[in-house]
Amino acid sequence: MFNIMNQAIVIIAECRGGKPSPGTYELMTLAEKIRRAKPLPVKAIVLGDEVEKTSQEIAEATGASVLGIQSPHLKYYSGELYKDLLHQCLPEMNPAFVLVSQTTQGMDFAPGLAVRLGAGSITGVNGMSWDGNNICFSRDAYNGKIVLEMLPLMETTVFTVQPGAFKSMEPETTATPGPVEIRLSTTESRNTKSLGIIRGEQKDTGLAEADVLVAAGRGIGSKENVALIEQLAALFPRSSVAGSRPVCDSGWLEYKKQVGLTGATVSPGLYVACGISGAMAHRVGMQGSGFIVAISTDPNAAIFNIADVCICEDLTTFIPLFMEECKRKKRGPLPEQSK
Numbered sequence: 001m002f003n004i005m006n007q008a009i010v011i012i013a014e015c016r017g018g019k020p021s022p023g024t025y026e027l028m029t030l031a032e033k034i035r036r037a038k039p040l041p042v043k044a045i046v047l048g049d050e051v052e053k054t055s056q057e058i059a060e061a062t063g064a065s066v067l068g069i070q071s072p073h074l075k076y077y078s079g080e081l082y083k084d085l086l087h088q089c090l091p092e093m094n095p096a097f098v099l100v101s102q103t104t105q106g107m108d109f110a111p112g113l114a115v116r117l118g119a120g121s122i123t124g125v126n127g128m129s130w131d132g133n134n135i136c137f138s139r140d141a142y143n144g145k146i147v148l149e150m151l152p153l154m155e156t157t158v159f160t161v162q163p164g165a166f167k168s169m170e171p172e173t174t175a176t177p178g179p180v181e182i183r184l185s186t187t188e189s190r191n192t193k194s195l196g197i198i199r200g201e202q203k204d205t206g207l208a209e210a211d212v213l214v215a216a217g218r219g220i221g222s223k224e225n226v227a228l229i230e231q232l233a234a235l236f237p238r239s240s241v242a243g244s245r246p247v248c249d250s251g252w253l254e255y256k257k258q259v260g261l262t263g264a265t266v267s268p269g270l271y272v273a274c275g276i277s278g279a280m281a282h283r284v285g286m287q288g289s290g291f292i293v294a295i296s297t298d299p300n301a302a303i304f305n306i307a308d309v310c311i312c313e314d315l316t317t318f319i320p321l322f323m324e325e326c327k328r329k330k331r332g333p334l335p336e337q338s339k
């Protein structure tokens with residue numbers, strides 16, 4: 001039987017533009033929650049071609065001890081190299097919990113890393129509870145309709161954590177900076193070489209500026225019904241149309257309109273979700289909206305758990321009726337009604 005008390009909580013930091021990503025500080029929040037249940041040291045690993053500044057920043061903001069692994073071959077992300085380098089350094093840290101953000105990058109390397117370490121793997125974590133004995137992790141299943149609760153049973157478990165599920169840890173200006181160690185590596189990936197990252201054209205999406213977003217989901221049924229969503233959006237000033245991933249994958253809306261994990265994160269005053277089930281990957285992009293209205297035929301749709309107004313109706317029936325009612329209200333009462 002292993003003794004967890006000699007182990008550690010290790011977060012794998014993700015960096016963007018030479019800075020720790022917001023998700024890195026969300027992992028720190030989860031690490032802190034675990035630490036309150038099991039008082040284990042919190043450590044962080046930063047990988048990249050220039051890691052000193054980022055490692056220092058994390059150590060100063062969190063007080064965690066940080067290992068920076070610097071390699072000229074890590075100018076661009078390489079899943080293969082991540083797995084190789086982490087497999088080399090993690091065993092010496094004896095981690096019980098390895099925390100990785102559930103981003104495109106994290107999902108790419110975390111399960112393979114778990115296999116290399118002979119560890120368990122729990123993906124898509126969005127909650128944690130502690131009953132005095134066991135730490136239980138939860139994740140959504142079936143597009144958020146049910147919640148799975150899982151106990152890690154292995155000596156080491158690699159977790160991917162849903163962005164937005166835990167509040168970002170505020171940097172502790174009073175924390176004593178943790179120790180930083182930088183290791184230089186010349187290891188190259190054996191089978192693949194990253195040539196670079198080509199960024200998509202950054203056109204104005206209209207999503208960030210909109211006060212009202214009307215979002216289309218797969219439930220709109222066809223490209224023709226995008227017109228219905230546009231008409232609904234047109235009722236509101238400073239509004240724009242957004243969409244869930246299947247709608248963009250189907251080519252009904254451009255990708256720049258996608259909201260969610262791999263799309264935009266938005267927080268308009270009003271978000272109207274039309275035919276959207278509310279999968280976690282969509283919710284993380286819009287749950288900060290001021291007021292949420294959801295229209296779905298499924299009374300158990302997860303979007304209803306976060307909506308302020310839930311309309312369980314066929315959107316092709318409800319939206320035309322709603323628009324007609326708005327027009328009628330705008331016209332004012334009919335003469336015979338005003339008596």
Ligand SMILES: Cc1cc2nc3c(=O)[nH]c(=O)nc-3n(C[C@H](O)[C@H](O)[C@H](O)COP(=O)(O)OP(=O)(O)OC[C@H]3O[C@@H](n4cnc5c(N)ncnc54)[C@H](O)[C@@H]3O)c2cc1C
Nearest residue numbers: 217218219244245260261262263275276277296297298315
């Ligand atoms: C790595 C990864 C990244 C992802 N990133 C994103 C992302 O950025 N954004 C995103 O949105 N998703 C993302 N997804 C996909 C996500 O997991 C869901 O599959 C997706 O959000 C579901 O889209 P939806 O709600 O439009 O469709 P569905 O889940 O199919 O939901 C359709 C809803 O419409 C309802 N409906 C059907 N007909 C009608 C009708 N006539 N009137 C009213 N309601 C109706 C249904 O009951 C259902 O509730 C990602 C997935 C992965 C694995």
